[in-house]
Amino acid sequence: MPVAYCMIELVFDADGHGVDFVFRYCNKHMEVVEGIPVEEMFNRSFYEVFKNGDRKWLITYADVALNGVQRTLYDYSPEIDKNLTIYCYQPQPGYCACVLVPE
Numbered sequence: 001m002p003v004a005y006c007m008i009e010l011v012f013d014a015d016g017h018g019v020d021f022v023f024r025y026c027n028k029h030m031e032v033v034e035g036i037p038v039e040e041m042f043n044r045s046f047y048e049v050f051k052n053g054d055r056k057w058l059i060t061y062a063d064v065a066l067n068g069v070q071r072t073l074y075d076y077s078p079e080i081d082k083n084l085t086i087y088c089y090q091p092q093p094g095y096c097a098c099v100l101v102p103e
Contacts, residue, residue: 001027001029001099002029003029003099003100003101004027004029004030004032004033004034004099004100004101004102005025005026005027005029005030005097005098005099005100006023006025006026006027006030006041006097006098006100007023007024007025007091007095007096007097007098008021008022008023008024008046008061008065008095008096008097008098009021009022009024009065009094009095010058010061010062010065010066010094010095010096011045012062017062018058018059018061018062018065019058020045020046020047020058021045021046021057021058021061021096022043022044022045022046023041023042023043023044023045023046023049024042024043024095025042026038026041026042030100033080033082033084033100033102034079034080035080036049050079052078052079053079054077054078054079056075057073060073060088061088061096061098062096064088064089064090064096065090065093065094065095065096066093066094067090068090068093069090070087070088070089070090071087071088072085072086072087072088073085073086073088082102082103083102083103084100084101084102084103085100085101085103086098086099086100086101087099087101
């Protein structure tokens with residue numbers, strides 16, 4: 001795929017709130033958008049890869065992973081200093097797939 005794509009698994013606390021997500025798949029174009037080698041993202045949590053990562057992403061990703069809705073985010077990513085459009089859908093319960101398009 002000629003655009004950045006990843007599949008993330010949501011991590012929930014005992015109360016069912018999203019607390020983190022783990023990169024389960026990243027294509028090579030994720031490296032271009034995120035500025036980090038895929039090998040450093042694969043099977044690692046977002047907040048491990050991005051130490052000062054914004055928690056704003058969790059709300060939408062958890063909603064998609066739990067409820068199977070589709071969402072489109074238009075937001076600034078301070079982690080990579082880019083404006084992004086992120087298309088999200090649920091490939092299976094507990095997961096959120098994302099297509100990232102930088103502006």
